[in-house]
Amino acid sequence: MVGLEHYLILSAVLFSIGLYGVLAKRNAIAILLCLEIMLNAVNIALVGFSRYITPTELTGQVFALFIIVVAAAETAIGLAIIITIYRSRGDIDATKIDLMKW
Amino acid sequence: MALSIGFWILAIVSVVAALAVVSLKNIFRAALCLVVTLVAVGGIYVTLSADFLAGVQIIIYVGAIAILLIIGIMLTRDVQQGSPTNKFRIPSFLAALVFFGVMCFVFLGTPWKESGLTPVAPTTGPLANKLFGDDGFLLTVEIAGVLLLAGIIGAIAMAREK
Numbered sequence: 248m249v250g251l252e253h254y255l256i257l258s259a260v261l262f263s264i265g266l267y268g269v270l271a272k273r274n275a276i277a278i279l280l281c282l283e284i285m286l287n288a289v290n291i292a293l294v295g296f297s298r299y300i301t302p303t304e305l306t307g308q309v310f311a312l313f314i315i316v317v318a319a320a321e322t323a324i325g326l327a328i329i330i331t332i333y334r335s336r337g338d339i340d341a342t343k344i345d346l347m348k349w
Numbered sequence: 350m351a352l353s354i355g356f357w358i359l360a361i362v363s364v365v366a367a368l369a370v371v372s373l374k375n376i377f378r379a380a381l382c383l384v385v386t387l388v389a390v391g392g393i394y395v396t397l398s399a400d401f402l403a404g405v406q407i408i409i410y411v412g413a414i415a416i417l418l419i420i421g422i423m424l425t426r427d428v429q430q431g432s433p434t435n436k437f438r439i440p441s442f443l444a445a446l447v448f449f450g451v452m453c454f455v456f457l458g459t460p461w462k463e464s465g466l467t468p469v470a471p472t473t474g475p476l477a478n479k480l481f482g483d484d485g486f487l488l489t490v491e492i493a494g495v496l497l498l499a500g501i502i503g504a505i506a507m508a509r510e511k
Binding site: 252257259261262267270271272273274276287294295300303306312322323326329330339 | 352353356357360363364367368370371376379380383386387390393394396397398399401402405406409410413414417418420421422424425433434435437438440441442444445446448449452453456457461462463464466467468469472475476479480486489493496497499500501503504505507508
């Protein structure tokens with residue numbers, strides 16, 4: 248029988264994969280892809296808690312909905328920034344965008 | 350029982366597709382694998398009896414966010430160059446592994462107070478009551494609308510041709 252721990256471990260696995268991708272990727276859009284994996288992992292944990300700890304309240308699902316809203320805004324803004332950088336520099340390698348690095 | 354089988358299939362599919370996202374050289378294929386992950390996560394919401402959230406996941410993530418990311422990949426024409434890793438590959442892997450170990454330790458060590466109640470079956474109506482009813486999240490819904498508006502205007506202002 249599948250319980251709360253299964254969903255939490257799945258969430259941790261997906262979050263760790265996304266964390267590795269965000270830290271290790273050079274392409275800025277690949278970093279955005281891995282960010283989406285991390286947000287989804289958090290949503291799985293929230294909905295899992297909502298289902299197993301408080302099944303009659305839906306607060307966890309409401310939180311997941313707001314995370315989806317923020318993720319949509321984040322993707323739009325992130326892509327706009329990446330496209331602007333590509334237009335001015337011709338490259339979206341995150342290791343070469345270091346103008347503000349001291 | 351069917352729920353357990355569905356969970357295991359969806360969990361394996363989502364984890365394998367997520368691994369493909371971080372390991373594939375071709376960034377376009379990585380984006381398509383991300384779509385598979387998002388659909389599998391939507392199925393996992395179904396096994397958690399969150400039907401409305403599953404629909405939202407398919408419509409917003411697969412229908413909007415993934416398409417936006419694929420358009421972004423096409424606009425930046427970096428498909429041939431691939432998505433190489435930077436010089437922090439091994440430390441990043443170790444950091445993710447340590448994070449996973451800590452989370453497993455916490456998740457398996459905490460005595461969760463699982464409630465035996467059956468979850469509400471169609472969640473759309475109760476979710477609307479939760480969002481818009483008394484003691485609800487009405488202010489948060491308004492703030493989310495303002496956030497989306499600010500995001501749209503900011504994206505247009507940044508990405509348009511000068």
